[in-house]
Amino acid sequence: MANDDLLRKHKVTVVGCGNWGSVAAKLIASNALKLTAFHDEVKMWVHEETLPSGERLSDVINQTNENVIYLPGVKLGNNVVADPDLEHAVKDSDMLVFVSPHQFVEDVCMRLAGKIRKDVEAISLIKGMEVRVEGPCLISYLISRLLAVNCCVLMGANIANEIAMEKFSEATIGYKENKEVAERWAQLFSTPYLSVSTVEDVEGVELCGTLKNVVAIAAGLVDGLEMGNNTKAAIMRIGLKEMRAFSKQLFPSVMDQTFLESCGVADLITTCLGGRNRKVAEAFARNGGKKSFDELEEEILEGQKLQGVLTAKEVYELLRINGWLDLFPLFRAVHEICIGHIPPSAIVQYGEIHLPSSIPSSP
Ligand SMILES: NC(=O)c1ccc[n+]([C@@H]2O[C@H](COP(=O)([O-])OP(=O)(O)OC[C@H]3O[C@@H](n4cnc5c(N)ncnc54)[C@H](O)[C@@H]3O)[C@@H](O)[C@H]2O)c1
Numbered sequence: 001m002a003n004d005d006l007l008r009k010h011k012v013t014v015v016g017c018g019n020w021g022s023v024a025a026k027l028i029a030s031n032a033l034k035l036t037a038f039h040d041e042v043k044m045w046v047h048e049e050t051l052p053s054g055e056r057l058s059d060v061i062n063q064t065n066e067n068v069i070y071l072p073g074v075k076l077g078n079n080v081v082a083d084p085d086l087e088h089a090v091k092d093s094d095m096l097v098f099v100s101p102h103q104f105v106e107d108v109c110m111r112l113a114g115k116i117r118k119d120v121e122a123i124s125l126i127k128g129m130e131v132r133v134e135g136p137c138l139i140s141y142l143i144s145r146l147l148a149v150n151c152c153v154l155m156g157a158n159i160a161n162e163i164a165m166e167k168f169s170e171a172t173i174g175y176k177e178n179k180e181v182a183e184r185w186a187q188l189f190s191t192p193y194l195s196v197s198t199v200e201d202v203e204g205v206e207l208c209g210t211l212k213n214v215v216a217i218a219a220g221l222v223d224g225l226e227m228g229n230n231t232k233a234a235i236m237r238i239g240l241k242e243m244r245a246f247s248k249q250l251f252p253s254v255m256d257q258t259f260l261e262s263c264g265v266a267d268l269i270t271t272c273l274g275g276r277n278r279k280v281a282e283a284f285a286r287n288g289g290k291k292s293f294d295e296l297e298e299e300i301l302e303g304q305k306l307q308g309v310l311t312a313k314e315v316y317e318l319l320r321i322n323g324w325l326d327l328f329p330l331f332r333a334v335h336e337i338c339i340g341h342i343p344p345s346a347i348v349q350y351g352e353i354h355l356p357s358s359i360p361s362s363p
């Protein structure tokens, strides 16, 4: 690292203000005050909303130091500044933390293209993916391509509300080549209650975070059908195998070890036990599939967004294009259930019929 880089104070903007975005801002803000390498002030870009009182969310965050919609009851730190003007929020920053739901990232990046500093380092906390005509597109790749920046990822067993209450968790940073930058991100996120490790496997880490949301939908269906813990454990085991096989089919460089990090098996477990994807899928199964996921998301999540249903669709598209539908019966079933082609109970029938011998083994 060059000397001037070591001396410079890095300025951070969190691009997103949802449940995890707000917790990320809180974590970063507490570290920014303690660590000399970072500016005290942390910006948080707010996709502006008007509260029932008529006040603007960004104003309320700045007045109360609380995100009353997405993280009520938790102080973010006085050095967090909410800014509804995207360009203004990132103008002076050289470290950008992307944490919008994945369906909004492309639009956000297109608005930012050409408007950021040339020396920006990015990190994505976003769990999701896109499929393009040319093939699969990880969100970190999308950010890198649209903004011409290096982009690490941070994934892990990180239910935001628990980290907001400072309960112990672990997280995994995935990076490509530049370990020093990954260590700088780890320094920014690490606290006594969040232990962050780094792995040189950006695709593996990101795909773990992305694909576990599809398995969480399956786990929620099993809960809604009241099938019990053994069935749920089976779904998690089968899901983990499909996550690994699918990741390696897309990126042969993905490492087995990555699935044993927080981003892998630990995130899978926490999401299948306590995540939003699980919760909404449980309600879907309890309703016998009569209410759509979109309706239930709106009813249950109060503005927060699901990632698993969209990701299941993107994954299904890749399975179809590549002729892999029969190789990934769990992923396939989740999408077909989400769109109402088969009933929620099919989640286990698919597993029984196809699974034991058909998943490709590790290359
Ligand atoms: N919440 C968690 O526990 C958690 C933990 C780890 C990772 N994540 C991941 O973090 C990402 C962000 O999730 P979250 O929980 O912070 O958000 P959220 O679901 O709580 O909130 C939705 C966010 O979307 C924003 N939004 C709505 N419409 C928008 C638009 N048109 N353009 C831009 N933004 C818009 C809202 O302002 C809000 O900030 C997701 O990929 C999620 O999987 C979440």
Ligand SMILES: O=P(O)(O)OC[C@H](O)CO
Pocket (backbone or CB within 6 Å): 127, 156, 157, 158, 159, 160, 213, 216, 267, 270, 271, 274, 275, 276, 277, 278, 306, 307
């Ligand atoms: O609430 P979910 O299902 O979006 O999952 C939250 C986090 O990804 C858990 O690590």
